[in-house]
Amino acid sequence: MEGIKTHILLLFLPLVIGNVLHMIIVKKNYLKALSIPISSTLFGANKTYRGFLVLPVLSGFIACLNAITFDSLQASNRYALFIGTGLGVAYMLFELPNSYLKRKLGIPQGASSKKYKILQLCIDKIDSLIGVFAFYYFATSVTFETIIGLFLAAFLIHISLSYLLVVLKIKKSI
Numbered sequence: 079m080e081g082i083k084t085h086i087l088l089l090f091l092p093l094v095i096g097n098v099l100h101m102i103i104v105k106k107n108y109l110k111a112l113s114i115p116i117s118s119t120l121f122g123a124n125k126t127y128r129g130f131l132v133l134p135v136l137s138g139f140i141a142c143l144n145a146i147t148f149d150s151l152q153a154s155n156r157y158a159l160f161i162g163t164g165l166g167v168a169y170m171l172f173e174l175p176n177s178y179l180k181r182k183l184g185i186p187q188g189a190s191s192k193k194y195k196i197l198q199l200c201i202d203k204i205d206s207l208i209g210v211f212a213f214y215y216f217a218t219s220v221t222f223e224t225i226i227g228l229f230l231a232a233f234l235i236h237i238s239l240s241y242l243l244v245v246l247k248i249k250k251s252i
Contacts, residue, residue: 085228087144087151089214092162093169093232094239096136101248103132121177122187125170134166141165164213172209176201188250199252203236 103109112128115121141162145153153161177187180198185191191198207229215225243249 083148084151084153085220085224087148088141088153088158088161088218089165089210089228090232090235091144092137092140093165093210094235095140096133096162096166097169098239098243098248099136100129100133101243103128105248116174120181121174122181124187125174125177130167130170133170134163137166137169138163161214161217164217165210168209168213169206172206176205190251199237203233203240207232207236 104113107113109128109132112131113126114128115123116125116127116130138159139162141158142155145151145155145158151158180187180191183191185198190202210232211225211229214220214228215222220228237252240249240252244252
């Protein structure tokens with residue numbers, strides 16, 4: 079499972095499209111009944127049940143759709159659904175420790191540290207990626223060297239996409 083096309087179809091597209099659609103759902107306040115914070119005091123009001131449901135479902139659906147659409151993916155529909163859903167869950171879970179730390183440091187939700195802005199930007203992008211790539215490494219047959227390359231590519235994509243979503247006024251901050 080070393081082909082870049084596989085990683086694009088099974089990893090990058092489900093997460094990128096899933097996250098963009100999730101941000102649109104948040105911006106338009108769709109599924110409002112699920113926008114209940116998991117714990118406002120621990121993680122802030124922006125970490126909601128909606129995110130924990132929507133992102134895994136969208137990522138799983140997109141990965142499964144890719145498996146159905148692209149024969150070259152050579153992944154069963156169930157396996158693709160498992161990978162996509164697992165990536166969405168890992169993404170959401172690994173955002174929680176950083177949110178918790180930001181609340182403890184008194185940094186408002188959606189804001190960044192005034193003193194360590196670049197460091198926090200990196201941590202904000204890396205936290206979820208650590209979870210995503212830990213899951214991807216253990217759930218697939220990808221090598222550790224490939225994981226490192228994919229991680230670096232994902233970091234650049236994550237920052238670029240966040241910037242684009244801010245420019246398009248879908249997201250409030252990078």
